[in-house]
Amino acid sequence: MHFGYHIAVLPNFLLGIFPFLSLGQHSIRQGRQFYKLADSYLVGNTTSTRHVKDYFDCSFLCLEHEPFACLSFNMARNSDNGYHTCELSSSERSLEPQRIEERLGYDFYGTTTEYLFRISPCSSNPCINGGTCTQGKRSGEFSCQCLPEVTVLPFTDNNCNIDTKKMVRYKSVEGVFHTKTGRYKLNYENAKRLCALQGAQLATYSQLHKAWKAGAEACEFGWLIDVTARFPMQTKRVPCGNRVGIIGSSLPKSKSHTYNAWCFK
Numbered sequence: 001m002h003f004g005y006h007i008a009v010l011p012n013f014l015l016g017i018f019p020f021l022s023l024g025q026h027s028i029r030q031g032r033q034f035y036k037l038a039d040s041y042l043v044g045n046t047t048s049t050r051h052v053k054d055y056f057d058c059s060f061l062c063l064e065h066e067p068f069a070c071l072s073f074n075m076a077r078n079s080d081n082g083y084h085t086c087e088l089s090s091s092e093r094s095l096e097p098q099r100i101e102e103r104l105g106y107d108f109y110g111t112t113t114e115y116l117f118r119i120s121p122c123s124s125n126p127c128i129n130g131g132t133c134t135q136g137k138r139s140g141e142f143s144c145q146c147l148p149e150v151t152v153l154p155f156t157d158n159n160c161n162i163d164t165k166k167m168v169r170y171k172s173v174e175g176v177f178h179t180k181t182g183r184y185k186l187n188y189e190n191a192k193r194l195c196a197l198q199g200a201q202l203a204t205y206s207q208l209h210k211a212w213k214a215g216a217e218a219c220e221f222g223w224l225i226d227v228t229a230r231f232p233m234q235t236k237r238v239p240c241g242n243r244v245g246i247i248g249s250s251l252p253k254s255k256s257h258t259y260n261a262w263c264f265k
Helices: 022-029 055-063 113-119 188-197 205-213
Strands: 002-008 033-042 046-052 072-076 084-089 100-111 132-135 142-145 176-180 229-233 245-247 260-264
Touching: 033 072, 046 055, 055 072, 055 084, 055 100, 100 113, 176 188, 176 205, 188 260, 205 229, 205 245
Parallel strands: none
Antiparallel strands: 002 033, 033 100, 046 084, 072 084, 072 100, 132 142, 176 260, 229 245
16 A cells, blocks of 8 residues: 555645636635555445546545545446546544555545645544544534543543643553542442543452452552452552451452552453
8 A cells, every 4th residue: 555645635726727616615714635655555444436537526526525425436447438436425534444455546635634634633533541532513513421530630621631630640550550539449339440540440350359469569459340449569568458368358348439540350
């Protein structure tokens, strides 16, 4: 697969020559451009198939649609009686990379990343920390559905940002890591949410035990998924149970109690 180059839809000096292309002009003023991938084809999401004289005819057809109705197009290089097959698509390679394939005789033209982010902010993942992005009714509009908030670590804006300086995460061992927002400030639900913010979930006892066998040690209680609070020790220390192993009771705690968290990812 060969990566090509950027192609402007219409040079500015041609605007006066084609005054009838009002939609094209509007898109150009917003910086609408296509890039080319030779011998490439985007499978599926075809909204229209037409026969055109050249690339410019195909690109103008794309611009006649609303931006989301035509984000890219496939164009056959070989002609039939002087006409080329032009397939408009409502998708784009950067949005669905699994749909692009090598196909001799076709060229793929996609919307440049800069313009795509302008009309479809969700394509740039603006909602972080596990937030879900929903495209608005107009170009450039979006909203974020954030994960349930950690009480002691509130979101700082509508994009689900948090004050990461308040979040501490220790080295992961066998996929298990210790995390907190200060010593013993997390109830059970907040511990689950803090793990989720880091793309993880509360660890099981067996996962913590496996991490302990691999050398994990921390003299601080952390929630596990079974609603117990435990910690692993490699050495005997009086303030830390004075024994080696997994320290803590197997009896469930009240979910309102506060500890740190053991997460698994």
